[in-house]
Amino acid sequence: MLTTTLSFENLHNHGELFANMLRARRDLFIVHNKWNLPEALGMEYDQYDTPASRWVVVHDELGRVLAGNRLTPSTARCGIYSYMIRDAQRGLLDTIPSHLLYDEAPVGENVWESSRLFVSHDVPAARRRRVHARLVLALTKAARDLGATNCLTLLNANWPRWAGRVGVDMTAMGPVMEIEGVANQVVSMNFVPNLH
Known part of the structure; x- marks a missing residue:
């Protein structure tokens, strides 16, 4: 099992891995979960898949994608969009409730967002x-390498059951909400204790 952090600067070094990751996202989110998301050429994408983002991919030696995640800086801007959690709070996304955070979405050089986290349904x-x-x-290593001390993510609300097992300090940043029939919650991953 291998892990690769992709960016627009290194995509050319990894063959089809980026396209395979977008295909795996489509298979899970659009085909399996039946979410109404943009797609083209058998790949799922959205307005946050820009050169500002990075993608952490778990894959095998043949490039078969087992899991993935997108990291986006909270300072990113693309037209009216910034990062998914902040844009939902600002009412720009109709699929995520705007009351997902207790406080205003943070913006700072050391704050990143983790989104589109998935494990392929055929694993x-x-x-x-x-x-x-x-x-x-x-994703913890990649975020820390990018200078993140905190990473916000919208997760299944069962996160307290596994957070300790993977050694990441997590704090709830908003209420538990039902989205697409699943209980979700915004969580902050705190990387400060792990920085040396």
């Missing part, structure tokens, strides 16, 4: 926990 149940842990550890 066997016996292997899912290990793949998920590998993804969280890789």
Whole structure:
């Protein structure tokens, strides 16, 4: 099992991995979960897949994507958009409630957002926990390498059950909300204790 952090600067070094990750996102979010998201050429994408973002991918030696995640700086701007959690709070996204945070969405050089976190639905149940842990550890390292001390993410509200197992300090940043029939919550991953 390998992990790769992709950026627009290094995509050319990794063959089809970026496209395979977008295909895996489509398979899970559009085909399996039946979410109404943009797609083209068999790939899912949105307005946050820009050169400002990075993508952490867990994959095998053949490039088959097992899991993935997108990291976007809270300072990013693309037209009217910034980052997903902040834009939802500002009422720009009709699929995520605007009351998802207790306070105003933070913006700062050391604050990033983790979004589109997934484990492919065809990863066997016996292997899912290990793949998920590998993804969280890789995204933690990537975020820290980018200078993040905090990373906001919208997660399934069951996060307290596994946060300790992967060694990430997490704090609820908003209420538990039902989105697409699933209980979700915005959480901040605090990387300060792990910085050396």
